[in-house]
């Protein structure tokens with residue numbers, strides 16, 4: 001019996017780096033100061049895991065509804081710059097998701113299984129996170145961002161791109177994702193998708209949302225994921 005996957009594609013934010021949660025409350029407070037009646041929860045539900053361009057389009061539309069007219073270029077830019085600055089001010093609070101190092105050590109030892117990061121982040125932000133947390137030696141050149149493709153998640157492009165770069169068929173890939181948009185993207189790429197709810201931003205009904213989006217299974221911690229890979233590996237070894 002061979003290992004069921006030839007590659008594992010990791011989302012970054014909310015899976016490896018606990019970044020989705022950083023500055024969220026401050027961001028919601030900032031937006032409420034600009035007339036948005038969004039709680040932190042609303043903010044997560046609307047935008048978690050989305051690429052910047054889609055996020056900006058959604059925010060712009062909502063801002064237009066508040067203003068009762070389309071926001072002009074300058075006022076929208078001011079709004080979004082302030083929002084980015086608000087979250088950036090809390091970047092020092094960002095950490096790796098608990099158990100990430102052990103999980104990565106485990107998957108690096110899986111025979112014949114390649115790994116990559118496939119993220120909705122821009123490349124500069126993504127590289128910064130990968131380097132800051134010492135993940136570069138784990139992934140090498142296989143760190144792929146929204147900048148590599150024309151359509152962000154929930155479109156399948158980033159996972160198809162990463163699979164191609166790894167030289168693996170997308171159907172032989174396992175995608176690990178924390179957001180419903182990301183799960184949908186993995187499903188659209190015809191990969192197997194496992195949801196992950198161990199990020200700090202996950203709401204109580206998050207596992208259900210990931211299943212609804214097409215995740216085959218959902219894991220609450222990296223420890224559980226590490227155990228599952230260990231099980232798959234020992235079953236494979238027992239069969240050969």
Ligand SMILES: [Mg+2]
Pocket residue numbers: 011012013014015049177178179182
């Ligand atoms: Mg994510």
